[in-house]
Amino acid sequence: MSSPSRRVLSGMRPTGGLHLGHWRGVLHNWRALQEAGNECFFFIADWHALTTDYANPGDLFVNTREMVLSWLSAGLDPQKTTMFRQSDVPAHAELFVLLSMICPLPWLMHLPTYKEQKEALQRDLDTHGFLGYPLLQSADIMIYGADCVPVGEDQVPHVEFTRDIARRFNRFYGNTEDFQSKLMVTKKSLSVDVQTAIETYQKDYQQNGNKQALDDAVSLIDELVVEENTKQLLRDDVRYGGQEVLRVPQAMLTQAPRLPGTDGRKMSKSYGNTIDLTDVPEAVEKKIARMQTDPARVRRSDKGEPTRCPVWSLHRVFSDMDTQNGVAESCRSAAIGCVDCKKRLSAAVNDDLEPLRERRAAVDKTGIVEDILADGALRAAKSAEQTMQEVRRFMHLVS
Known part of the structure; x- marks a missing residue:
């Protein structure tokens, strides 16, 4: 028996190009949710980008277009999934303002990511926008009545916060x-x-x-x-203690491989160590060629241990089992050197990315990104307005 369709909501900040970590993490999961027949709403979180990059908004429009192209190349289908830009649906802001009337400040200040991001980003984030961004996330989720929010473990506190806000709203306004x-x-x-x-x-x-x-x-x-x-x-x-005016969502924990970047740290745009979805085959080869390997393997004749090697971590995601077994055995016996190992990884990564490159090139020629976003915004706005009509009614903003 197939599982019932769920309404799923998730978004991405348009802060730059997407990389292998996004592809094998978020986009794989999104596509699977789409193909399972769920009602998916995936949005470009441009307002969220401004909560941390308010002083440098110049690339937002270009990054938005590039992100949608990456989504389409990864297999997201605008006929099956609603894709839209957050700022094209002003109702997000209206619900955010109304929720702010009932949101206790300590709830925001005690979220673990608040202090973590302030320390990690090292910029002036003493703003109302940054403090309130988790509440904006809550509005994003609840305005579509989402049943599920696909997240990694680090984002679970934000979904729990959303659940608490929804319950608080329902207790205030659902008790008619x-x-x-x-x-x-x-x-x-x-x-x-x-x-x-x-x-x-x-x-x-x-x-x-x-x-x-x-x-x-x-x-x-x-x-x-x-x-x-x-x-x-x-x-x-x-x-x-009243009606469920706003849906209380569930966190959907998603499995995503933690991919190392070219310097051995977690692959991240902020570290400049990414292999991007837009990289041509030659760029992929050059980036992998300079990756760190097992630090104990100094000479070609030294035997290595794959579990100490970032290159091996990528092999485990992109290479088939025969290649993985051959690379591991040859590394431990010093039958191949790191150069040969990296060449095999480059081939595997490029094979994996080739369908994405082909789809991206085909879509890019059509110039339909803005049409997709405009159509998605219309569908999203229609759904959001249904929620807002109920919210306004229960808050006695309309007769």
């Missing part, structure tokens, strides 16, 4: 007179024992943060022999 009247009728139809059990679990969860109590309450509700809309009413009451 209409909801309470329906809830009262529903509870009267339950036995006293069931009412007592649900209320006990609810108190434990809402007052003490006991998530097991929430799970127990939901399990009890799911077992009731009542209509589904009645069950949903009870679930919303336990979780939020």
